[in-house]
Amino acid sequence: MKKEFNRRITLTEKEMPTAWYNIQADIEDLPQYLHPETLQPICEADLAPIFPPEIIKQELSKERYIEIPEAVQDIYHTYRPSPLHRAYGLERVLDTPAKIYYKYEGGNATGSHKLNSAVPQVYYNKIAGIKRLTTETGAGQWGAALSMACDHFGIESMVYMTKNSFVNKPGRRTFMSAFGGNVVASPSQLTKAGRDVLAKDPECGGSLGIAISEAVEDALSRQDTNYALGSVLNHVAMHQTIIGLETQKQFEKIDEYPDVVIACVGGGSNFAGLTFPYMRDKLAGKANPRIIAVESTAAPSLTKGVYAYDFTDVGHMCPVAKMYTMGASFMPKGTHAGGLRYHGMNPIISKLYHDKMIEAVAYDQYDTLSAGLLFSRAEGIVPAPESTHAVKGAIVEALKAKEEGVAKTIVFCLSGHGYFEMYAYDALLKGQLGDSSTDEQSVAIDALPKV
Amino acid sequence: MKKEFNRRITLTEKEMPTAWYNIQADIEDLPQYLHPETLQPICEADLAPIFPPEIIKQELSKERYIEIPEAVQDIYHTYRPSPLHRAYGLERVLDTPAKIYYKYEGGNATGSHKLNSAVPQVYYNKIAGIKRLTTETGAGQWGAALSMACDHFGIESMVYMTKNSFVNKPGRRTFMSAFGGNVVASPSQLTKAGRDVLAKDPECGGSLGIAISEAVEDALSRQDTNYALGSVLNHVAMHQTIIGLETQKQFEKIDEYPDVVIACVGGGSNFAGLTFPYMRDKLAGKANPRIIAVESTAAPSLTKGVYAYDFTDVGHMCPVAKMYTMGASFMPKGTHAGGLRYHGMNPIISKLYHDKMIEAVAYDQYDTLSAGLLFSRAEGIVPAPESTHAVKGAIVEALKAKEEGVAKTIVFCLSGHGYFEMYAYDALLKGQLGDSSTDEQSVAIDALPKV
Numbered sequence: 001m002k003k004e005f006n007r008r009i010t011l012t013e014k015e016m017p018t019a020w021y022n023i024q025a026d027i028e029d030l031p032q033y034l035h036p037e038t039l040q041p042i043c044e045a046d047l048a049p050i051f052p053p054e055i056i057k058q059e060l061s062k063e064r065y066i067e068i069p070e071a072v073q074d075i076y077h078t079y080r081p082s083p084l085h086r087a088y089g090l091e092r093v094l095d096t097p098a099k100i101y102y103k104y105e106g107g108n109a110t111g112s113h114k115l116n117s118a119v120p121q122v123y124y125n126k127i128a129g130i131k132r133l134t135t136e137t138g139a140g141q142w143g144a145a146l147s148m149a150c151d152h153f154g155i156e157s158m159v160y161m162t163k164n165s166f167v168n169k170p171g172r173r174t175f176m177s178a179f180g181g182n183v184v185a186s187p188s189q190l191t192k193a194g195r196d197v198l199a200k201d202p203e204c205g206g207s208l209g210i211a212i213s214e215a216v217e218d219a220l221s222r223q224d225t226n227y228a229l230g231s232v233l234n235h236v237a238m239h240q241t242i243i244g245l246e247t248q249k250q251f252e253k254i255d256e257y258p259d260v261v262i263a264c265v266g267g268g269s270n271f272a273g274l275t276f277p278y279m280r281d282k283l284a285g286k287a288n289p290r291i292i293a294v295e296s297t298a299a300p301s302l303t304k305g306v307y308a309y310d311f312t313d314v315g316h317m318c319p320v321a322k323m324y325t326m327g328a329s330f331m332p333k334g335t336h337a338g339g340l341r342y343h344g345m346n347p348i349i350s351k352l353y354h355d356k357m358i359e360a361v362a363y364d365q366y367d368t369l370s371a372g373l374l375f376s377r378a379e380g381i382v383p384a385p386e387s388t389h390a391v392k393g394a395i396v397e398a399l400k401a402k403e404e405g406v407a408k409t410i411v412f413c414l415s416g417h418g419y420f421e422m423y424a425y426d427a428l429l430k431g432q433l434g435d436s437s438t439d440e441q442s443v444a445i446d447a448l449p450k451v
Numbered sequence: 452m453k454k455e456f457n458r459r460i461t462l463t464e465k466e467m468p469t470a471w472y473n474i475q476a477d478i479e480d481l482p483q484y485l486h487p488e489t490l491q492p493i494c495e496a497d498l499a500p501i502f503p504p505e506i507i508k509q510e511l512s513k514e515r516y517i518e519i520p521e522a523v524q525d526i527y528h529t530y531r532p533s534p535l536h537r538a539y540g541l542e543r544v545l546d547t548p549a550k551i552y553y554k555y556e557g558g559n560a561t562g563s564h565k566l567n568s569a570v571p572q573v574y575y576n577k578i579a580g581i582k583r584l585t586t587e588t589g590a591g592q593w594g595a596a597l598s599m600a601c602d603h604f605g606i607e608s609m610v611y612m613t614k615n616s617f618v619n620k621p622g623r624r625t626f627m628s629a630f631g632g633n634v635v636a637s638p639s640q641l642t643k644a645g646r647d648v649l650a651k652d653p654e655c656g657g658s659l660g661i662a663i664s665e666a667v668e669d670a671l672s673r674q675d676t677n678y679a680l681g682s683v684l685n686h687v688a689m690h691q692t693i694i695g696l697e698t699q700k701q702f703e704k705i706d707e708y709p710d711v712v713i714a715c716v717g718g719g720s721n722f723a724g725l726t727f728p729y730m731r732d733k734l735a736g737k738a739n740p741r742i743i744a745v746e747s748t749a750a751p752s753l754t755k756g757v758y759a760y761d762f763t764d765v766g767h768m769c770p771v772a773k774m775y776t777m778g779a780s781f782m783p784k785g786t787h788a789g790g791l792r793y794h795g796m797n798p799i800i801s802k803l804y805h806d807k808m809i810e811a812v813a814y815d816q817y818d819t820l821s822a823g824l825l826f827s828r829a830e831g832i833v834p835a836p837e838s839t840h841a842v843k844g845a846i847v848e849a850l851k852a853k854e855e856g857v858a859k860t861i862v863f864c865l866s867g868h869g870y871f872e873m874y875a876y877d878a879l880l881k882g883q884l885g886d887s888s889t890d891e892q893s894v895a896i897d898a899l900p901k902v
Binding site: 006075151177377 | 457458459461463464516526528529530558559562598599602621622623625626627628630631688824827828831832833870871873874876877880
């Protein structure tokens with residue numbers, strides 16, 4: 001057997017990119033956000049009650065590159081640059097001529113890419129004088145990342161965690177507590193939104209929609225408190241571009257350029273993170289990689305939703321965005337990929353998909369967790385349920401390459417590990433996985449705002 | 452603030468050492484193993500029923516360096532070389548002039564250093580034609596590592612997992628199943644040893660001693676089956692020296708040499724792994740670092756045991772060794788550091804401690820988990836309960852350096868992460884940690900073999 005080196009292509013801290021890529025600079029005619037009450041284009045002032053000035057600026061900015069503050073780089077250095085792995089083991093199992101690479105974002109304490117945006121968000125709030133941040137968390141990765149970043153910068157954190165997760169994921173909950181985070185099961189008695197739900201249904205297991213409403217209500221009620229979001233919005237997507245910018249440098253080192261770029265999508269943050277720098281090359285005509293978004297059949301906004309203006313939150317407190325959506329009141333079935341259950345999609349990804357610059361595909365959790373199991377055994381890393389969607393996408397493309405006899409180069413984002421989600425694999429191994437696919441009639445687009 | 456680079460000192464795969472260091476070459480008068488029945492020195496044939504030829508050779512070898520087989524190097528490359536981290540965050544929190552470094556072994560799928568020995572052990576069994584391996588596991592790290600290595604080489608694995616862990620750690624159990632491992636709660640109905648215990652106490656929660664007996668009995672009963680041990684023996688310690696050999700190369704890169712080298716000890720494998728290459732320098736008179744073993748007060752064999760010949764297993768089926776021991780029938784109290792509850796100690800570490808080449812200290816789980824929590828918040832990695840002992844040792848030394856106003860260089864082994872053991876931190880945060888310290892009267896050295 002030929003000796004296989006370069007299993008992990010690494011960068012030194014000094015080689016880490018020092019600016020994020022803001023794709024808004026390269027996209028024309030991006031639909032504006034609308035105010036959820038007036039349905040008129042929003043201005044910076046509309047966002048000021050919950051976001052700090054720099055985040056608002058970034059959300060609406062047209063500058064191509066935005067420098068990463070030194071204090072943020074400093075924390076990035078504790079876990080970045082992250083490695084780009086060559087998946088020799090997976091290639092062997094699939095017996096494919098394709099070269100498969102994955103960018104692994106699970107190497108930090110929170111176990112996912114979420115920290116990439118939590119750190120700058122907390123930093124910008126800190127320098128704006130904010131003392132306290134609220135957020136929601138479903139799967140728990142975002143809450144963990146925000147707690148950790150808040151702990152670092154000395155800001156209080158308040159995480160509304162969907163009650164089902166709160167009960168079933170004690171490990172994630174303890175993690176947040178260990179980093180000084182306040183965690184409460186949502187719906188809670190702390191907000192009107194929570195109390196209203198509990199009055200109707202004291203046993204309610206919670207939903208991301210309710211948790212967002214609680215977190216935003218909390219932030220609006222206190223002068224010293226802002227709100228932080230872990231996906232969907234443009235500034236979050238931009239912070240994540242550090243993933244793709246590093247990946248490009250790593251491929252340069254081995255003189256390769258991928259033919260296919262793949263990531264899973266829920267709200268869109270890790271997908272944007274890996275693919276936007278490649279989209280930059282594609283928009284500039286420098287390269288033409290296929291870019292594939294893999295969503296869950298539980299919330300297939302790209303493949304089954306509509307492209308329309310919709311509310312980004314259930315409580316209608318956040319901006320209205322033109323995006324692919326299942327409808328803001330859409331209730332996805334239960335799935336182990338809690339991070340892929342969002343009803344909408346980042347507006348830029350939505351536009352790029354509408355413009356046919358991106359492909360999309362949806363897989364059921366049985367298929368993705370099976371792919372995750374295959375990957376685990378071949379590569380020795382257990383992927384988070386969300387990340388198994390990207391794994392599945394890569395396997396499908398690698399097998400296609402085999403069928404065609406073409407030695408394609410495929411890269412995907414392994415956005416996080418699954419140590420806290422082993423019960424999902426347990427359900428798979430025991431044949432107890434439920435069908436999480438959405439049926440047509442549950443799409444809830446009859447309540448779209450009349451724009 | 453000065454920009455802090457070199458937080459992670461890395462090596463390329465090509466820089467990974469290609470031979471293990473066998474400290475037996477440099478130690479004279481190492482007491483021989485004795486046969487558990489005859490109490491006469493054992494020969495290779497005595498070990499043949501449960502170990503393959505190459506492992507037996509390594510266990511008794513006097514060669515200074517033993518080459519790492521290519522097939523083993525190949526798997527090492529999937530997660531090695533592991534990074535050496537500079538603990539800037541911890542230094543800042545402690546306000547110490549000491550430079551603190553840690554070698555992080557939690558970056559592979561099994562989450563600890565155990566894979567370093569599981570891979571070669573399975574490999575040598577594979578080339579010896581063995582089809583099936585048995586082992587015991589308490590905390591779960593070793594069982595996970597063995598399952599994964601067996602899966603890679605296509606060998607069946609059978610893990611006897613102490614029943615309490617089996618029930619309380621479903622994540623670890625699923626992990627082993629995901630890698631094709633057979634896991635059974637011990638005591639089980641599958642062996643005479645297990646049935647005997649269950650006949651007396653059907654509710655027995657199991658112990659490492661019982662699980663070892665079951666695994667060895669199983670291996671002895673089948674021609675195609677061997678047994679694998681995760682610590683204590685010399686070949687295991689030697690496989691782990693890849694940790695210290697890499698660390699030395701990493702320090703060379705930044706032109707440093709540590710003054711203090713620290714690791715936690717249970718059976719001794721991660722301790723041997725980090726420190727034996729430094730002991731080599733010390734024995735050769737090339738350097739004189741302090742080498743500190745940190746044990747749990749639950750099983751403080753070095754600080755409270757005796758140096759004597761004792762059985763290495765409860766069932767008296769394995770070799771008798773001269774070592775520091777609490778007595779083979781010693782029952783430690785419950786503690787969250789399941790990997791540090793062994794009654795004895797690797798014989799070489801024991802001799803070196805007896806010869807005053809090593810220092811030892813024991814800490815209670817409250818102190819160590821508190822240190823682990825401090826470390827988590829400062830460094831962004833949550834240590835395994837076992838590893839928090841090394842963290843505590845390093846903090847004590849760093850604070851001593853501060854008191855003395857000396858800029859010492861300290862390195863310790865962060866042997867694994869604690870994602871599967873968050874309940875230990877939960878107990879700490881809730882003030883529910885029990886006292887795990889051993890009282891004098893529980894030392895069980897009245898049953899030592901009469902040598």
